[in-house]
Amino acid sequence: MALARTNSSSSRCSKHTIPQNNRLLVANTPFKLDKALLAKRSATIASLLENNPSEDLSIFFQETPSEPDALELMARFCHGLNVEMTSDNIISLICLSNHLKMTDTHSPNNLLNNAISFLKQKILPSWNQIIRSLRASRGPTFQQAVEIGLLDCCIEALTAHVLSDPTILAQPIMVSNNNNNNNRPMRNSNVTRRRKLFGEGDHSNASSSDTETSLEDLTSLPVKMYKPIVEAMAQRQVPQENIAGSLVQYLNKHGDDSEAIEVIERLLPTSTTCTTNTNYLLYPYTLLFEMHSLAISLKASAECVAFLEDRIGKELYRATAEDLLALDLDIDSLRRVLKGFYGNFSDPDPNLSGLVAVAELLEEYLLEVAKEREMDARSFTEVAEMACSTSNVGTYRCSDGIYRAVDAYLDKHMELSESEREEVCRVLDFQKMSSQACNHAALNRRLPLRVVVQVLFVSQLQLRDNISKAVEGICSTNSNVDEGSRRRGNEEIKLAEDDEKWDDNDNGERQEIMGRCHDGKSCGKKGKKKMSLWKGMKRKLGCMGTSDYEALYDCNCQLTKKKKKKKKKKN
Known part of the structure; x- marks a missing residue:
């Protein structure tokens, strides 16, 4: 019996309407069909009708996890009508035919085998077609694709494309390693890259043509798809600079999603330094500061925030006082940042330039906190103690910055008692101060x-x-000086x-x-x-x-x- 879609305006069936034998309610839309033809193609339906010939298939299909378009294509196939497969429906069609067991074992030249052949020949060879197919997979269809291994096939094909040409994934950011103060996150727009796509000669009936040259962006996928794809590429040794470029693009598009922030944090390379060219960074160091602010505002998980603070600490010598002030860290967060630095510090420089840079950074940060932030004496002392812990590094023993910060804090808080001022000054180590600073302190009326x-x-x-x-x-120097x-x-x-x-x-x-x-x-x-x-x-x-x-x-x-x-x- 030929399949025909009735006019929904003149013939509407409720969800619980029991249709006649020659009508099937699919997604609240009635279809004329033959149950015998369905049973001939589907082992699942055949088994269902064998046990209960009067089974209401409309209820069965309403409970079937699939898209309405895929159900209609399945019905057309069972009735011998033309089935137009495209990148938009191929994954849901494979999932549905697999669920209904429409295999060649049950019936020759069945839907599942035809759909899989179309996927292999027309979809997987093309980067664009894979991205479009994944983007069209929603809700339960995506979960089925994961369970039957369909997502893994797509990921394998995407990875093969990227290994052949890593720029398909993303262009490297290439921030200079010698210009840290300007390492701000680059706002990458959706640049249309003109190049010959993989899978040339794609003759599918998808919306794209064979001569299409605009490249689909992986960052257009939802986070649940993007995450496993990038994870697999990282395991297959896709260059880190291209992965980092894609992650930065994804942050620019999905920075309002806390789940995306958490995923990007886990996928970012642990070091900003490019392994192939140490003169460049994989991504701007200040990207971590931006992600930390987003994680706080979007209420991301505490684990994500702590990991970001640890990442910031690992390369703290790249930061500026303005960066730390923008984070608005509390005492515990600042401790985690410093712990991340000292726990992971390894500097081949015999002058310990990284340690000295952090010491100077914290002294400047403390001074700005003393001037700009309202902080009680106890909190200020805790921050000052953390800054003091870095001031005795190699030949760097001058803690004039600590003294300047204390002096600024006492000047701003004239209401402090003598004991409170003595508590604030407890962090000062005059043996590490220059003679000029000691001279100033000797005449400083603000000091106890x-x-x-x-x-x-x-x-x-x-x-x-x-x-x-x-x-x-x-x-x-004078060997002729007499004993007198x-x-x-x-x-x-x-x-x-x-x-x-x-x-x-x-x-x-x-x-x-x-x-x-x-x-x-x-x-x-x-x-x-x-x-x-x-x-x-x-x-x-x-x-x-x-x-x-x-x-x-x-x-x-x-x-x-x-x-x-x-x-x-x-x-």
Whole structure:
């Protein structure tokens, strides 16, 4: 019996309507057909009618996982009518004929074998036809394609195309490795690439013609299809730069989908550096920052966010303070970033340039946080401690940046109590600070008095070391210096050491000196002869390097002159 589709406007059947023997309700659309012809082609229907000849097939087909178009094509095939196979219906047609067991074993020249032959000859040789076929597979049809191995066949064919020409997947991004500050994610548009496609001579009845030259984009597929395809290509050694280029394109198209963000994070190569050419990056490092922001805003999984922070940390030396500020990290996230850096750091550079870069980065980041962010003293101290942990790297021992950040924070938060200010200053290590920074700290009224005393003490230790080195250098370069000169040099060093001991044993005197220096008053008190001698030695050896310390020295100048006049009178 010939198959004819009735007019749905004049003859509508409800879902539960029991049709006559010569009518079948398919997707709420009635069809005229012969059950015997269906049973002849389908082993499943034959078995169903054998057990119950009056079985309502409309209910059976409504429960069959397939597309309406595929059901209509199946019915046409069973009635001997022409079946037009295209890239849009071939996968659903294969899935349906497999579900109904329309095999050559049940009936020669059956639908399943014809559909598979069409797929092999007309679809798989063409990149475009495969992409269109997958894109047309929706809902239950896709799940069936996965179960019967149809998706694997498509993936294998796509991978073979890409191995022959990797640019079919995507063009490499090729960001310069020497211009990290400009490594911003490239917004790749859907560029129509003109090239000869695989599968030339595709004579299918699809919408495309044989001379079609526009290339279908893999990123047009939903994430559930895109993910297994890229995973398989990565396992088959498709070049990483092409995979990275495709992932960046996919992010640009599907960046509003949290599932896509999670998939891209898992598929991105672990390192941004291109293995074939180290002068270029596989993808911009700042792409990770963009993905992190998207993951937070789209509420992606906590695992995805943590992995992104670990990735950011692995190459933290590429970042800028602006990048970190844009992330708006909390304390735990910043720890994960730093853990990712130190846990994976391996720098062949003997100068440890990567470690130094991160140390400078965190000092700058801390300074910006102190100026721009509202943060309580405890949180600021925790961030400062993390920054301090990087400041003692090789020959990089200067922590002036930490001091500048602390000073900026104290300046912004004048309401802090003395104990809170001391807690903030606990992160300072004056031995790693330059002499200029120590000089500034000695006269900084924002610092607690106890901290200022510590600065002076460290400055005296540094000065003693400088004097010792200076005297030893003079003695080693001049081999004709007599023993008397050496003795005098040693006596000068001894005087400096005695002066240090004097300072250690008289904390009260030192505090009095500090108070007067801060008030700008004369420091000419009894018992400061040693202090005057110490400053005189500084002037003699040329160790007075700043106007601040010269002002501090001037406090004792008049006392020193008076003492010298008294000695002359006695003599």
